[in-house]
Amino acid sequence: MNQSKAIIAIKDCSKHFGPVRAVDDISFDIDRGEFFSLLGPSGCGKTTLLRMLAGFEQPSMGNIFIDGQPMAGVPPHHRPTNMVFQNYAIFPHLNVRKNIAYGMRTSGLGRGEINAKVDEMLELIKLPGFGGRAAHQLSGGQRQRVALARALIKKPKVLLLDEPLGALDKKLREEMQLELRLLQRSVGITFVFVTHDQEEALTMSDRIAVMSMGKVLQIETPTRLYEMPNCREVAGFIGSMNFFDGRVSSAAGEAATIDAGPIGQVRGVANGRLKVNKGDAITVAIRPEKINLSNEQPNVGHNVVEGKLGPSTYLGDRSYFYVNVVGLAKPIAVASQNADRATGQHRADQKVWLTWREESVVLLDR
Amino acid sequence: MANKAIAASAARAAPRPASGVSAFFLKHEWARGYTLLSPTLGVMIIAMCVPVFMLTAHSFWTQNYLTIDKTFTFANYVQFWEKEIYFKLLVKSIKISAIVTFTTVVLAYPMAYFMAFKVKKNKLVWLILITVPFWTSFLLRVFAWKIILGFNGVINSGLISLGLIQEPLEFLLYNPTAVIITLAHAWAAFVILPIYVSLEKIDRSLLEAATDLGDGPVSRFLRVTLPLSMPGVIAACLFVFIPTVGDYVTPKLVGGTEGIMIGNIIQSQFGKANNWPLGSALSIYMVFGITLCVLGFLLVARLITKGGSLKAS
Amino acid sequence: MSIVASKAAKSAAHVHVPSSIMEGRPYGGLFFYAVFYLSFIYIPVLFLPLFSFNDSIYIAFPLKGFTTKWYGEMAASNGLIEALKNSLKVGTAVCIISTIFGVLAAKAMTRYRFPAKGPITGLIMLPFVVPGIILGIALLILTYSMGMELSLFTIAVSHVLLAVPFSMLVLISRMEGFDKNLEEASLDLGEGPWRTFWQVTFPLTLPGIVASLLLCFSVSFDEFILAFFLSGNEATLPIYIWSQLRFPSKLPSVLALGACIFVFSCVLVTFSEWLRRRGVQVKTASSV
Numbered sequence: 020m021n022q023s024k025a026i027i028a029i030k031d032c033s034k035h036f037g038p039v040r041a042v043d044d045i046s047f048d049i050d051r052g053e054f055f056s057l058l059g060p061s062g063c064g065k066t067t068l069l070r071m072l073a074g075f076e077q078p079s080m081g082n083i084f085i086d087g088q089p090m091a092g093v094p095p096h097h098r099p100t101n102m103v104f105q106n107y108a109i110f111p112h113l114n115v116r117k118n119i120a121y122g123m124r125t126s127g128l129g130r131g132e133i134n135a136k137v138d139e140m141l142e143l144i145k146l147p148g149f150g151g152r153a154a155h156q157l158s159g160g161q162r163q164r165v166a167l168a169r170a171l172i173k174k175p176k177v178l179l180l181d182e183p184l185g186a187l188d189k190k191l192r193e194e195m196q197l198e199l200r201l202l203q204r205s206v207g208i209t210f211v212f213v214t215h216d217q218e219e220a221l222t223m224s225d226r227i228a229v230m231s232m233g234k235v236l237q238i239e240t241p242t243r244l245y246e247m248p249n250c251r252e253v254a255g256f257i258g259s260m261n262f263f264d265g266r267v268s269s270a271a272g273e274a275a276t277i278d279a280g281p282i283g284q285v286r287g288v289a290n291g292r293l294k295v296n297k298g299d300a301i302t303v304a305i306r307p308e309k310i311n312l313s314n315e316q317p318n319v320g321h322n323v324v325e326g327k328l329g330p331s332t333y334l335g336d337r338s339y340f341y342v343n344v345v346g347l348a349k350p351i352a353v354a355s356q357n358a359d360r361a362t363g364q365h366r367a368d369q370k371v372w373l374t375w376r377e378e379s380v381v382l383l384d385r
Numbered sequence: 386m387a388n389k390a391i392a393a394s395a396a397r398a399a400p401r402p403a404s405g406v407s408a409f410f411l412k413h414e415w416a417r418g419y420t421l422l423s424p425t426l427g428v429m430i431i432a433m434c435v436p437v438f439m440l441t442a443h444s445f446w447t448q449n450y451l452t453i454d455k456t457f458t459f460a461n462y463v464q465f466w467e468k469e470i471y472f473k474l475l476v477k478s479i480k481i482s483a484i485v486t487f488t489t490v491v492l493a494y495p496m497a498y499f500m501a502f503k504v505k506k507n508k509l510v511w512l513i514l515i516t517v518p519f520w521t522s523f524l525l526r527v528f529a530w531k532i533i534l535g536f537n538g539v540i541n542s543g544l545i546s547l548g549l550i551q552e553p554l555e556f557l558l559y560n561p562t563a564v565i566i567t568l569a570h571a572w573a574a575f576v577i578l579p580i581y582v583s584l585e586k587i588d589r590s591l592l593e594a595a596t597d598l599g600d601g602p603v604s605r606f607l608r609v610t611l612p613l614s615m616p617g618v619i620a621a622c623l624f625v626f627i628p629t630v631g632d633y634v635t636p637k638l639v640g641g642t643e644g645i646m647i648g649n650i651i652q653s654q655f656g657k658a659n660n661w662p663l664g665s666a667l668s669i670y671m672v673f674g675i676t677l678c679v680l681g682f683l684l685v686a687r688l689i690t691k692g693g694s695l696k697a698s
Numbered sequence: 699m700s701i702v703a704s705k706a707a708k709s710a711a712h713v714h715v716p717s718s719i720m721e722g723r724p725y726g727g728l729f730f731y732a733v734f735y736l737s738f739i740y741i742p743v744l745f746l747p748l749f750s751f752n753d754s755i756y757i758a759f760p761l762k763g764f765t766t767k768w769y770g771e772m773a774a775s776n777g778l779i780e781a782l783k784n785s786l787k788v789g790t791a792v793c794i795i796s797t798i799f800g801v802l803a804a805k806a807m808t809r810y811r812f813p814a815k816g817p818i819t820g821l822i823m824l825p826f827v828v829p830g831i832i833l834g835i836a837l838l839i840l841t842y843s844m845g846m847e848l849s850l851f852t853i854a855v856s857h858v859l860l861a862v863p864f865s866m867l868v869l870i871s872r873m874e875g876f877d878k879n880l881e882e883a884s885l886d887l888g889e890g891p892w893r894t895f896w897q898v899t900f901p902l903t904l905p906g907i908v909a910s911l912l913l914c915f916s917v918s919f920d921e922f923i924l925a926f927f928l929s930g931n932e933a934t935l936p937i938y939i940w941s942q943l944r945f946p947s948k949l950p951s952v953l954a955l956g957a958c959i960f961v962f963s964c965v966l967v968t969f970s971e972w973l974r975r976r977g978v979q980v981k982t983a984s985s986v
């Protein structure tokens with residue numbers, strides 16, 4: 020067996036539905052044992068990509084390799100992948116036990132062994148004794164677990180999950196996020212997880228591929244994705260972000276000073292992807308929580324801007340302030356942790372100063 | 386979480402790529418679709434398209450006593466215009482069908498409306514009640530009217546035994562009216578369903594919106610419900626009109642000589658008169674007549690709906 | 699109606715007064731119309747059983763007395779038994795064959811994307827609207843051109859033509875009624891297309907399949923217009939009835955036969971309608 024690092028290799032893959040390019044020339048690898056998420060807005064082609072991995076759709080162009088094997092012409096039932104469907108697709112005419120055992124007929128195991136395995140799975144998904152239940156007697160969360168068990172019992176090389184938590188309520192969803200993550204660690208199977216919920220992707224994944232309109236924008240670990248997005252779209256999709264247009268006034272290696280008009284001189288460090296040269300038009304991006312809000316004028320010449328406090332939103336653990344700056348069309352968003360009891364010491368129209376650190380600045384292509 | 390159930394490195398047989406033909410089917414969804422469809426489509430083509438094509442071919446041939454002369458000719462088509470009876474019968478058949486269509490649709494609309502809007506519980510029961518007669522024997526439904534309208538039939542004997550009349554009424558059976566009544570009855574179930582479906586599909590909040598905007602029940606019906614149910618009404622009209630033009634059973638049983646229709650003439654060409662080519666040509670004329678009427682009807686329907694929506698806007 | 703009135707009606711709806719702007723009175727004029735309409739549909743047909751129990755050779759009022767002798771006469775007729783056997787043969791063959799075609803077509807229509815789906819559906823639905831006489835004579839011509847004899851086979855072919863559209867519609871709405879992910883899940887779990895069909899598609903479509911079998915059978919069992927052109931020496935029941943209509947003395951037993959057929963069809967159809975409309979009322983209704 021090929022023991023390279025990548026379990027899935029996607030090479031120049033496209034899928035067209037008539038004029039629609041659901042997946043548009045994508046190439047990347049997914050590593051063995053990884054919890055890999057596909058994140059993107061609705062209609063960006065996540066499901067289509069997943070269905071190509073499962074074999075329900077054939078790429079219009081390009082190739083998919085799973086564990087070194089080319090998948091072209093391999094039907095779904097011969098692929099070493101299993102899927103948890105968005106609506107779970109629990110067979111309504113079979114009970115829980117038969118649902119879970121469904122894929123075992125081809126395993127060549129005897130009836131007794133299969134039964135034992137099903138019992139183990141029921142134990143694993145914390146539904147022991149539910150084997151005799153009919154599909155319609157299960158709650159959403161239980162169906163989700165059965166779907167999971169049904170796929171895992173097959174010991175797939177890759178488990179594909181299409182928004183498996185989408186139909187659950189918030190609390191159950193958070194529980195399941197944790198459970199899924201633990202489960203993945205313990206079984207060591209590669210998970211490819213589709214979601215349009217950025218928080219979910221951030222909390223669960225080893226790596227995330229951000230998709231938009233059939234393309235992959237960035238593939239990164241959650242931390243790096245959040246801290247160092249590589250384009251405006253990713254930066255805007257993951258968390259919230261303040262964007263300013265500017266022009267590089269001086270550049271020395273990675274570090275650069277940008278003349279960003281209304282907010283003055285901004286010093287930042289380009290993260291290696293972007294080559295900054297003097298005179299380049301670029302975008303400066305700063306996360307709201309990296310901005311410090313103060314009532315007194317700080318004594319620095321750069322990374323500071325004066326503004327007037329606009330509306331604010333109180334979110335319990337933190338507050339959002341919107342600061343109007345002369346010359347900026349949109350107010351700057353500032354998030355501050357309510358470490359002390361919020362006192363409402365900030366009044367609207369109050370004069371404030373915003374500061375931020377050099378390392379917090381993200382420089383992006385315009 | 387310990388689990389022996391799922392060992393990390395899953396051992397499975399290496400996937401085997403499908404070979405030529407199956408790879409082709411796997412790759413092309415349309416190929417799978419067409420393959421599944423091909424038996425059905427094949428039967429439809431062999432048992433419908435081919436025969437209709439041969440029917441057309443026949444219409445250009447001539448009957449030579451017991452054999453068929455296969456030289457191409459328009460003789461049958463010309464003959465249609467030489468004896469005016471054919472044209473008259475075609476027009477009469479179309480007229481009868483049009484009346485039947487109009488009657489059934491007007492009668493069925495309130496019924497469909499009732500089922501769609503008023504029936505809350507037991508909708509299924511009403512639906513089944515309406516549908517069942519439609520599946521039962523057409524011949525028997527027509528035959529029932531023969532015994533109802535006959536000279537010694539249900540109505541006449543009933544009225545006589547009640548002492549209301551002395552002599553049986555002769556005008557009941559064997560005329561176009563009898564044909565119309567019978568057909569209107571026989572096709573009743575057929576028109577309700579399309580209308581019912583189109584009414585059922587109407588978003589109830591549209592009606593609430595109309596009321597909220599100040600429409601009374603009548604103007605709400607005329608401005609919202611009726612226009613939105615037009616597709617169903619049009620479908621219902623076609624469902625009844627097209628097949629009834631060619632009916633030969635009803636005229637034969639209850640129409641008498643007065644109520645005869647084009648279908649009877651065509652049928653006799655394939656029976657006693659034994660002139661298949663002429664019969665084929667007549668049926669082509671009939672299809673042509675039906676098509677013209679349907680196109681005209683659809684055109685008018687479109688104009689009316691457009692005009693209606695302009696007025697409403 | 700003024701806005702105020704409608705508001706009043708809405709608030710009335712809040713307190714669950716059974717009348718609101720949409721419903722009107724549940725048993726208003728329309729209800730009586732509906733009852734009248736149903737009577738119009740059913741009463742004429744009910745004369746068949748009524749007079750089949752009347753102790754008189756004439757079908758006329760006043761009724762003479764109750765008898766079942768016409769049923770006895772009917773049952774004693776050889777021609778009828780033969781016709782019944784023929785109808786059963788044709789009906790069974792037709793319902794099985796049409797349903798197989800229907801399943802294939804419905805599966806293709808609901809599960810695959812391919813070009814020209816609309817026109818193809820239209821073509822398969824055509825027998826639905828084409829006047830029966832056209833199909834009848836066209837098939838008659840084909841039969842003769844191929845040098846074949848008219849027989850039960852030719853009748854069956856024509857009935858398959860009529861029944862396939864019904865079967866396909868019933869099965870399409872059934873197959874649309876369950877998620878195609880279920881079939882994909884089965885493939886995903888390692889079962890091939892063939893086993894997936896038998897393990898998932900078939901059991902989930904079963905009510906539709908049974909409904910289709912029953913409907914196709916009754917389409918064939920009651921069909922006269924095409925059979926009239928395409929029957930050879932062996933008659934089906936409707937053809938037999940037609941041949942008996944010429945003899946007034948046979949009328950009462952024809953009525954008895956008609957009553958039996960009517961009851962039989964009603965039972966068959968009610969059952970199949972109940973089967974296929976359960977749960978998916980509107981959706982299924984759109985298919986007829």
Ligand SMILES: Nc1ncnc2c1ncn2[C@@H]1O[C@H](COP(=O)(O)OP(=O)(O)OP(=O)(O)O)[C@@H](O)[C@H]1O
Pocket residue numbers: 036039040041059060061062063064065066067068215
């Ligand atoms: N079978 C299909 N036929 C035609 N177009 C399709 C088909 N499946 C998907 N598409 C199109 O491809 C694009 C991507 O669809 P896809 O389902 O992959 O999006 P998604 O990222 O999964 O979105 P969501 O989050 O809403 O599930 C969409 O524009 C969709 O309309």
Ligand SMILES: [Mg+2]
Pocket residue numbers: 065066067
């Ligand atoms: Mg999706």
